[in-house]
Amino acid sequence: MLKFLLRTAAIAAAIAIMPAGARADFPDKPIRYLLHVSPGGATDVMARKLAIAMEKILGVPLVVENKPGGRGATQLAELAAAKPDGYTIGAVTSTHIGAFNQTLKQYKVDSFDWIARLVNEPYLIVVNKDSKITSMKDLVEAANAKPGSVVMAGFVRGSGGHFAWEIMAKSADLDSKKVRWVPFDSVGDAVTAALGNHAEVAIAYVDLVKTHVQAGNLRVVAVMSDKRVPQFPDVPTLKEQGYAADTSWQQMRGIIGPKGIPEPIKAKLAEAVKQALETPELKAYMEESALIPAFQGPADFTANAQRENAVTKEWMTTLGLTR
Amino acid sequence: MATQHDEPTVDISAEHKDLTFRLELGDALAGAALLAFAVTFWVLGADIDDGGGYGVGAATFPRGIALLLGIGALVLLANGLVHLFGPPSGHLVTIGRPLHVIAGMGLMLAFAPAMRHLGYYPTMGVFLAALLWVADCRRPLHILAYVAGFLLFSKIVFEMILSIPLP
Amino acid sequence: MIDGFLAGLSAFSSWQVMAGLLGGVVIGYVVGALPGLSAGVGMALLIPFTFGLDPVVSVVMLVSLYMASEYSGAIPAILMNTPGEPSSAITALDGYPMRERGEAGEALTLSILGSAVGSIISTLLLIFTVMWMTKIALAFGPTEYFALAVLGLSLISTLAGHSILRGFIALLFGLLLTTVGADPVDGVMRYVFTDNLLGGFPFIAALIGLFALSEVLRMLESPGDRVTPLKELPGLTAQFGLLKPHAGNLVRSTFIGYILGVIPGAGATIASITAYSVQKRLSKSPETFGKGNPEGVVAAETANNACMPGALAPMLALGIPGKASTAVLVGALAIQGVRPGPLIFTQHPEIPYSIYIALLVGMPFMVLLGLFGSRLWVRLTTIPASVVTGIVAATCLLGTYSESNDIFAIGVAVGFGIVGYLLSKVDIEPAPIVLALVLGYMMESNFRRSLVMSGDDMGVFLREPISAICLVLAAVIFVAPLIQNLLTWRRRRGERDIRPGVETEVSR
Structure with missing residues (x-):
């Protein structure tokens, strides 16, 4: 397996240093767009919307292929083995960077070419409607009054949501003994647990809880963002509530490719992403889904990924997850 | 054994x-x-x-x-x-017929590695022909027809209608 | 409610909606019958086509696809021991032996009619109880899921057949396999020999191996020119008559299917297993289960089709996708800018109501397709075994690949096929392994999650009422047949020194 990968990588490298003339008119054939998720989820829907918009811009089909399994392992293995010619790209989220530091240590940020960032999504904290907690202050007081009485539901330990909570917790002098992190199979499952009041508090995204908040089943306690989000204009930001957490930590989505894609091709792909994000269809979708447009080109995106990776590493160590 | x-x-x-x-x-x-x-x-x-x-x-x-x-x-x-x-x-x-069964197991075991290296169509063609042979379908023309039919079925139903790319 | 129905009905006056309904039924019929391509995968493949469609058309098409594929998974299960859908593995337990006896036509008829009854009653239940069902769906948290999984696993005592020891070995073997992969709570690796195993063994591939590929190996044991006898099917009206003796079974299995459908994460396979076990318990001839008892086919098929409308309840009213297929529906609606959830009944009433109507109107089409189809499909059994062997193996390998576009899954299917074949030679059957594969992860992850939440307090499982009831019930279900078996064993032993457990025609 490893031998096979190495050989493919060697072939790929050989192709990458071929004269640029051979690929002057990129793209002239369909582009494969590999996803790490099963069809139907938010990441999948966004990717398919983006593919449609990019098709019109690039003039070739973008074939979305779902490669779920192994928390990104299946997708990344295929992506890493593909030729770095721009005809195979993949979706990336903050979860991938978490995985590089936890379950998929054979990959690093450097193992891939970071082509473009698409959107950011702020984390927020919700509570069941029957909870006495109405603000971040209440949450902190409840946790301090009786350590362990409040549990926070979210995705696995070491996921973006987990760090988001730890960053917030740090700003409020809470630790994992006072508020235990309960890992669910997905953020959606965590929200369901909060709906059923099995967990009083959960970490979530705007889009996941929007209708439940409108229907009065859940209440938003805090949003991890500098500005109030338009969907919940009445919820004060963390800073307004007096907690100085680093709000730059948000769930990111972007596009990566195998290492070694020539610069002009990366630039062309990034430009297509940028234009696609400005089409009315995607603008409407992002607004509807409470996604914050956050385009970045290859250079910025790579730097950003490195920064996110450093934060992840630090938190992994702090929380003792680097075993 | x-x-x-x-x-x-x-x-x-x-x-x-x-x-x-x-x-x-x-x-x-x-x-x-x-x-x-x-x-x-x-x-x-x-x-x-x-x-x-x-x-x-x-x-x-x-x-x-x-x-x-x-x-x-x-x-x-x-x-x-x-x-x-x-x-x-x-x-x-x-x-029953342990040699046939072992041959069948061997063919199945060889399928995944073969598909990884040779691609779907040649692998499936050889696999199906060989398995039909092992299962006592011995007329070459019949085997050919079934194999061709199945590959066509893969192409039309999976690749074209369901748009699942086969390597 | 009346307004909603009117909105839904007016949507159905457009030809596009009817075309979507028919198209969905036909595609679902094909997708369900192909092993590996489950309802969820089929629906996902349709998603790109729904972009340009009206929301009602796309949801009607997807729902009717979902409905049709839940039924048609039974066709290859009965004819070739190849479950087209995970849940139809249970249908195969008795459907395939029926086909070997030449009763393929009867088994197929029972499966379509059972499916129809299950689906229609369940849809009616859905229409009237959807809001109330959300309470049930939300009542299940980690503690309750753990207890539910234990309750499911206790069914082993029914499924194990004649030998408790062998049943247990199969169950434990399956449970051990579910621990492979990244651990659900701490995220640490367990037995991950290759990255492909990070998410554990792919379930559908394992199922195809255990049932279909091991059957392929069994077929190689005998000469390839044999054909199975085929009993003539009665006329169309008499076909309906076949369902008559199963009235009680139908009602029970429908309720089991519906309720288990409502609980997110339970799903059609668990519903089938439960209905099957309950029917076996209540049957006058439990010893013929697994050897071609029509009651088993009816129970399994009714329950898995009744499960589907049930699964729509939390999906519509709470926006909770309980399983892969409803997750795709949520995604398809999201593309159209419709968010399932508490507000859908006021903001987009046409969506739930057109789903209801699609389920009710689509079913008669399904039944017609199924009844005429069964007449056509049974002809397959007259093809020589050698050809069936080859085509089944080829379809399974292709289907396994296309489920996840992953060659590794083929290797898993083959591995499970060979191991399943060898184990069945010493009477270690696949059914308990499947039970374990379905429930193992649910049991462990929720057990540990509960303990994290309670701060390592085991008492939580007995304090929560639902969990306590499930656990007590599990203990009763588990212990009763053991005692029964022990008594029979004693009696037999008294008669003659025979080893317990081995399925035999003892000369008495």
């Missing part, structure tokens, strides 16, 4: 090459294999990081189940061995 065992109650099957042995022997073999499997999981389970500070960690379940499976497999093995030396119970395991 297994001893032929003549029993008065053996069915006289269509072919003489059937592999027939006492169920006790089968039990002993299966018990030994499952015991080895359980022991492997138990031993490797020791390497699982069981930290996290809670009483029930990542290794508790796998090792617990491996222990139970090991006990079950041991009982099966012991039972088989004890009865193997006792009077025959008359229960038999029959594997």
